[in-house]
Amino acid sequence: MSEPARHSGLETHGRRGRAGRGGRTARAARRLGALAAACAVLLGAAPQAGAQGAPAAGARPGLVTEVSGEYPVVVTIDGVSPAVATPNGTVTITGQVTNGGRAPLKSPHAAVRAPLNHKPLNTRSDLTAVATRNDPAGVDGVDLPSPQAALNELGPGQSQPFTLQVAVADLELDREGAYELAVDVRGSTGDNQRERPLGIARTFLPYNPTPADAQPTQVATLWPITHTPELVAQTLSDNDQSVPVLRDDSLAAEFAPGGRLYELVDIGAGLTAPTWVVDPDLLDTAYAMTKPYRVQKPNTAGQSAKDENTTQGTGTAAAAAWLDKLRTAVAKKGSEVVSLPYADPDIASIAHNGADLNGIDTALLKAGTAGQVTAEGRLSVDVRGDVAWPYQGYLDQQIAATAQRGGDNLLLVNGASLPEADSLKYTPGAVRPLGNGQTGVVADSTVSGLFQSDLNTPQAQSEAVQRFLAETFVITRQEPHNPRGLLVMPPRGLTVNTARTLASALQSANAGQWTTPVTLDAVAQAAADPRANGAVPPATDYPGEARASELSAKALTETMAIQSKLDLLMRILTLPQRVRGPFSAAMVRSVSTEWRTQGPAGDTYRDGVRDYLGELSQAVRVPKKGVITFAGDTGVLQVSVRNDLTQAVTNLKLVLTSSQPNRLKVGDPADIVLGASRSVTMQFPAEAHNNGQATMTAQLWTTGPDPQRYGDPVTFNVMVTSVTDGVLYVIGAGLLLILLAALRIYRQRKKQGADADADGDRPLDGAEDGAGPDDAAGPQAGPEDADEGPDDDRDAVQTLRGTTADGRDRATGDEKVGP
Known part of the structure; x- marks a missing residue:
């Protein structure tokens, strides 16, 4: 809104004469x-x-x-x-x-x-x-x-x-x-x-x-305690304990005296009725740092955490002291604690670039619930968890709808998004009904704008304090008998210099008795001014500068795709809880509002989560195979499966498919239960019908309801040889047996003719011994434990064992599964 620029008149009456610098x-x-x-x-x-x-x-x-x-x-x-x-x-x-x-x-x-x-x-x-x-x-x-x-x-x-x-x-x-x-x-x-x-x-x-002549303005001040995400999805095992891993050790300095987060808590503790706005992920990170933790070395974001690519963290003592200091500060009488959704997801970016992504609403709901539970558990105070704070408070209809689907009914809004009508000659209260059961608390854009940058010079600090005092004084005097609520919204990355300046301004205004400090809840519960603007603008009114820093649709899509890959991995793990929690949290951290001011770091973090999940998923795999020679009409095909994870896997089967079953036919799939850091060689019965090359595909599948492909298929070629020779061997052996039998009968009859007194019921010589041709029997297919050593993925030419009709092995080499 605008108001007339009323100036004092130009009259000079009433001025006393003064001595000047000249005559x-x-x-x-x-x-x-x-x-x-x-x-x-x-x-x-x-x-x-x-x-x-x-x-x-x-x-x-x-x-x-x-x-x-x-x-x-x-x-x-x-x-x-x-x-x-x-x-x-x-x-x-x-x-x-x-x-x-x-x-x-x-x-x-x-x-x-x-x-x-x-x-x-x-x-x-x-x-x-x-x-x-x-x-x-x-x-x-x-x-x-x-x-x-x-x-x-x-x-x-x-x-x-x-x-x-x-x-x-x-x-x-x-x-x-x-x-x-x-x-x-x-x-x-x-x-x-x-x-x-x-x-x-x-x-x-x-x-x-004469301060008693006006009712003071109620001023609620947000006091943000946030930081860019530091915990990563990786953990390190130490005596069956999971050691947390951070992407860097910057929090060690921030938690120590003189650090930003330490000083923010120290300054905020001296305020009356501050509204602490806390990212629960930061609380979890601080708690993780109170015990031994590791820090990634540069350029290792997507790798499994190991001793050689991490270093020991240095902030254990500082993190423990900082958490105690924060608990004492927020427990102070008159304070209020607002929990942001876990890891502070960027609802503005999601609303504009990812609202239709499958599972995004569920992720926001879970982040809200987890945020409140975490904050209450870490701080031991009651926490309000239904508050949405879009980036810099800018609001439009898409953002409001996304916040509502995420369970947030109270929105912190920049006054620039809800400008007042020109006809309104005073500053209305901060609370606004927005419709659909949502309430907005609107921050004064000029007052809050004084504290958006780092006020690191005496001039900037003095300007901000004196302007704040003047603005709040005029607001109070606009309607001296109509006290209103005012919201002060500093940025998430509030600096120490600006925090001290804001605290000084608040204390001076309170001492002047034209303002009184209250919590966000007190302002939100005040009666709304019916003349105030509560019309949420369309998305086209969203500031272009803020839109330019949003997370892209590509980044959001890739992050949500992690969930389906994670779900697939969970189906085969015997200890899924060791992976599900860290990855679910890392996914939300990937879309944190904090990345708005650190875009490249956010890209690195998201890439690291994706790459690490890919590394875990590929740890259970079928090693590549070379050409195999299959000599004979029947035999077994051997295929290895490797598990390089530190836990056993189950609910898997290996399916071997022939591209030419009329040439080479293989047996049924084999189920797999495989221990940690183990490999197994699966044996499939095979039957050859024609010579030549057949392409085989080995594919892992999950078992149970709704089977899913797991990992990439591995193809290899099988060269079928000697099928015709084997048939001739069988025919030749049969003819030979017939001739031998006929010769034997001939000899027996001749002997009987020579010995007419012999017993005619006596069995033939050797009949009691069961003499006769043996039945041919092939090898049995079944799993065979391999060595625990690493796979040998080198290409090899393999000749598998075949059998002939006379029961003798036609030996060839077996597949190598280890060095």
Whole structure:
């Protein structure tokens, strides 16, 4: 929304005469010049801004100082103390003066300007107008004769600090309000001897002599405790214990005193009623680090964790101390803890690029539940787990729908997504009904925007504090008897400098009694303003800059594809829990919002999860085979299966298929139960009908309901030989037996004729011995345990054992399954 840019009038009545730097004539001329400049500004296009004071495009919502040829001096205000003026008090202003021009400065001096007509800035549009002005202007007020700071002559690029202490009474502040406080530098330059304004810096000074006249604004402040994911899917076994593995050891420094996460907890513990917004994955990581852990070496993201590609972690003591410190801080009376879904999945990217992916809604629901359970377990406090925080709070209809499917009913929203109507002349409360049972808590875009970057200089810190005080003061005074809720939303990656600055601003506003700290829940439960904007915008209104950093549809699709591969691996493991938990968590970490600012690292993490799962899946495999020679009409084909996992596998069968069953026919599939780090050679009965080459395919399948192919098929060729020779051997052997039998009968009869007195019922010689041709018998197919050593995957020519009709082995070599 926008509100009229209301300025104080140009009247000069009521001003006392002051001694200037020159005579009365010069003083009058300067004042006339200032008034003329003010008229020129006011008669031009006055800046317009919304009730939330959104800055102009490309402008930072702080104070701006630029160098021009006419105004070569850069003036910065590095501190205002106290931040809020008090009656009969003094204000000390510190800063820097830098010659940004090409000529030396002559007789420069800094002075404080009294606010124009001693009037406060009545609207948030007025604040924006001051913050976005650059060059000195009459509307900045008039220099006070005292205090002034004489400066050295400064050459180009040279700087000098200044300190000015001004009595509040000399500023002649008209009444309570937020005032402009300006410091300018006057003097001349080497190329222009005329004394003139050379540069100016502006800030704000709240003045609240009668705080009881207004109901304070309720301010809820998010205090994010997040970090990019560190735990990976790999673990290392040590005496049957799983040792966690991290992608790097950066958290060791962050958990230690002076580290970002340590300082955030320390600063947040000093706030009143903070709303801690915690990523449960970070809590799990910290807990894992309290015991011995390992860290991946560079460029080993997709490899199985081993001693040689990991190093010992160094943050065990720091992680344990940090967790204890955080537990104490969040247990403080008046605090609230909000649990993000586990690993903080990027719901904006999912809504725009992966909403239709199979299983994504289930994954979000599980992440929400796991997040709340984990946070409550690690912190031992009650946790709110139905809150969605899309990236930077930007919201559209697709994001709202995705959050709802994930079980989130409360949305943290950037005010830029729900701008107010121009007709609304005040800042409404933060709570908004969004429809479909969802509620939005809208962060003021200008106030929150003050703390988006790393405020690492005194100037940036002072600007943010004084602007925050001015904005919140004006909000309170807009509707002094209608207290409203205000949400302050810093970024997830809140820096230590910015955190300290935000804490200072909050404490100063609370001390000034125009704000009071409350939790997110208190703001969310307030009555919604019916005039406030609650219309969720379409996806086309989503900011282009935020969309550019989203996870791509390809990245989301590949991540969700991991689930189906993981499910397949789970079907064959005897200890699936050792793999399911780490991989399920790693999948959610792969789509974390934290990767928005670390895109390449996110790509590496996702690739590592995918590659590691591929390595585990391929650890159970059929080794490649070379050409096999099959000599004979019957025999066995031997195929090895290898398990390089550290646990046994089951629910598998090996299917051997011939491309030409009319040439070579093989037996039924064989089921497999295979121990850890073992191989087995499966034997398939085979029957040859024709000579020549047959292509065989060995494929692992899962057993049970809905069998699935497991792994890639392995094809190899079998050269069938000597089928015709074998048939001739059988025929020849049969004829020979017939001839021998006939000869025997002939001899027996001849003998009987020669011995007519012999017993005719006596059995034939040798009949009691069962003399006669033996039945041919082939080898039995069945599993055969191989050595525990590694597979020999080298190509080999293998000749398998065949049998002939006379029962003799036609020996050939057996397949090699080990060295």
